[in-house]
Amino acid sequence: MEKLLPRFLEYVSIDTQSDPHSKTTPSTEKQWNLAKKLVMELHQVGMQEVSIDENAYIMATLPSNIDKKVPIIGFISHIDTTPDFTGKNVKPQIVENYDGKDIVLNKAKDIVLSPDYFEDLLQYEGQTLITTDGTTLLGADDKAGIAEIITAMEYLTQHPEIKHGEIRIAFTPDEEIGRGAHKFDVDKFGAAWAYTMDGSQVGELEFENFNAAKAKIKIEGKSVHPGYAKNKMVNAIGIANEFLSLLPPKEVPEKTSDREGFFHVHKIKGEIEKAEIELIIRDHDENHFEARKELLKDITEKLISKYGDFLTIEIEDQYRNMREKVEPVFHIVEIAKEAMESLGIEPIIKPIRGGTDGSQLSYKDLPCPNIFAGGHNFHGKYEYVPLESMEKAVQVIVKICELTAIQIK
Known part of the structure; x- marks a missing residue:
């Protein structure tokens, strides 16, 4: 887990804002900067079959370490940040042992992150928060998800005593402009189902959307x-x-x-x-x-x-609403729910008031519920993420891999 925070901080320092007016994939050239770095990092943590295509879709494999055959599962996050607010020159601030009071993001501009307005902050008293400096978004949507997936894969590589089937991971461009799944090669990915790590607070587990x-x-x-x-x-x-x-x-x-x-x-x-x-x-x-x-x-x-x-x-x-495609294979939600409960996390099952890559992928025959990545106040200067929430997301990924190998016959 020691690499989770520096990994995340490095990712958010790279501007990957997407552009809805562009006709290319990815919609901005700068998304390649993070994509190429992630390919190198996946090799370094021991992933196999690492690939990146001409549209910046990244895929990689963690091979099975068990004898029996279990379904291939996947984890997916996106590399772009929203065009709604600048993601250039992100300067994250680390607030250790948060005291439950106002956080001054930018004294010169009088920008304050206050629990009086953002009540969710009070859930994280005593924890380590990563915030913006008040001039940009943070990029936890969805670089927290990327950091969590890579950290989980690294952990599984380093702990072969944890038994799991074959795991596929993917990082997509242009999710924020609704195109993240457009050129996703489901057949190449080869998973029976997957989870997007793109939700907000700890415990979120979503299988229906707008x-x-x-x-x-x-x-x-x-x-x-x-x-x-x-x-x-x-x-x-x-x-x-x-x-x-x-x-x-x-x-x-x-x-x-x-x-x-x-x-x-x-x-x-x-x-x-x-x-x-x-x-x-x-x-x-x-x-x-x-x-x-x-x-x-x-x-x-x-x-x-x-x-x-x-x-x-x-x-x-x-x-479309992914619920229609997920309900026939509802055990994939139950596995994620059990993974959270086994870690002392209360599942928050609710509809997404938005969409994810998972909604489109579910209609491409890759059922894909959404799991929390930990961040709050996405798409603006008040965005923040608790480090402990990211750590819990890593633990959930690992536990899902373990439970799938144990439970699926």
Whole structure:
């Protein structure tokens, strides 16, 4: 475990932010910097069949050390960080024996990580926290997962008395922009099932996630001198505002939780002759999800009837709820649950209000629940991860490997 912290600190120092506007894989050249380092490190810790393809997908094998045949299982994390907040020049700070009080991230900018606002901090009193310096994200999403997987594989290599079957691991690019599984070669990976190490607090175990889609509404207007505009001007901005007013006001991220779905408008731009709205649609229930897409189409048709053929809408599905694919093989969740309980960790089984590589991989016939990696407040300057949580994640990986070899006939 002594290498876990320095390993993580080294990973987060490498900028791997992905770019949703890029058409390449990986979407940013800088993701290669971490990818190539990880390939070298996997060789150093004794992994076999280490490979990296032309799209920066990394795979490696820890061979079985038992005589009987058991299913090949896998562990997966992603190398990129979100484009929502800068990951350049990350300067992590280490807070030892956290006292439960405010943590000053950046005195000059008056940026404070406070338990008054982030109550989860109080769970980690007395522990070692890794935080940002208030100017960048940290990158625990998902470099904590990478560090945990490599550390677990190293531990198993050094402790052959722990019996396990063949273990496959993979690190993917571009998960944060929804493409992490797009070019993942499931056949090459060869696992019967896998776990993404991409969750948050200790104990999280997730096998259902949002159904997800994105929508773009384009509005074409007509610009006429405002003094002579009656019955002639078509103001695209005004129509865009009307469109937004017809969305359910309480079905937004900031007013929903648990299994409640939402519409999230994340971009709007416009002038009189042209406006665009970009939003995402999320719902755990498939029927509700389809109804949300239909509502957007209905609003578009209503405004076309009112103003004329000035609007178009494009809706694109992004990923589906993995629950449908995991439930038929629910023993893979039970193994992870037993692994946590045997280590004194209380499993927190809840739906993901988002998506992971696992949701897409499950629909590529690689059932893939999600397990905690330990971090909190992802995608921003208040991100932090307790070292003890990362250590527990390593222990869970090791225990899952052990239990799979013991239990599966």
